[in-house]
Amino acid sequence: MGPSAMKPLPLKAPDLSKVAEAIAAHRDQPGALLPLLHAVQDALGYVPSEAVPMIARALDLSRAEVHGVISYYHFFRSEPPGRQVVQICRAEACQACGAEELLAHAERVLGCARHGTRADGAVTLEPVYCLGLCASSPAVQIGAKLHARVTPERLEQLLAESLTDAEAV
Template sequence: MANALPVEISTTIQSLIAQHKNMPGALLPLLHAIQDTIGYIPEDSYLPISKGLALSVAEVHGVVTFYHHFRTHPVGKHILHVCRAESCQAMGSEKLEASIKAKLNIDYHQTTSDGAITLEPIYCLGNCACSPAVMMDDEVYGRMDNQKMAELISEARAS
């Protein structure tokens, strides 16, 4: 199974496994490290991970798929998270969501055709005094409206 991965990725994953294997409760930190480094967690990495951490492949699969944050496929250059929680709803996030989807011409969990932006829902960014809020990669933006959103999207597309 591990052979299906390009050598470069396989080597990276092996070295991350070696770095993490002696940590107590190593699986989540390791999965974060893999996703941070290569952008996602390839299913072909389950076998080497399970060997390194003395788990079954099923356990690794179970953990990866339990958490919303982990993904098993490559994503766009940028990830746009749109908050769907109550505070943002109180400030019109539903309309914002609809206009973002229309502007990008995609739904949640999809990537724009130019590969620039992947759209994901999120449930609270802790920016609830400045709702509605979105997060582009690691940066949070508050009091969003269609105009600010359009600027943010074109900035992301240009970078």
């Protein structure tokens, strides 16, 4: 995970309960670790460091094993994301259609490095690997919304629509 201006605060009790709920829901299924990590990230937006020993204990794994899986998959965040998450696909089909240029453009427009969260916490910029729109690349996801064939101009437009006035660049 890249630099972030926000230092995560200690996890609050309701968030710890959400981790405990995810553990209870998944601990007995075969290959529980990945679905469990997904459930934690779905609930909290990231996998907090406090969750690692809880998950390790529940699945009878070492903390290093859990941490290793979190760092191996780019998908999992170890820090809370910004209020808006912008994902730009860098997999093959999108690479061939200008994804790298699009990502560099997003960095400039947002004032935020890839894998990073802007200092004001407004936005996190993440390269991702396939959003399932390979035939209409390059693809971008902003929040829950997917966008196909995104040009740098269109990206600027989408970002302006997605960030509030106070957060816009």
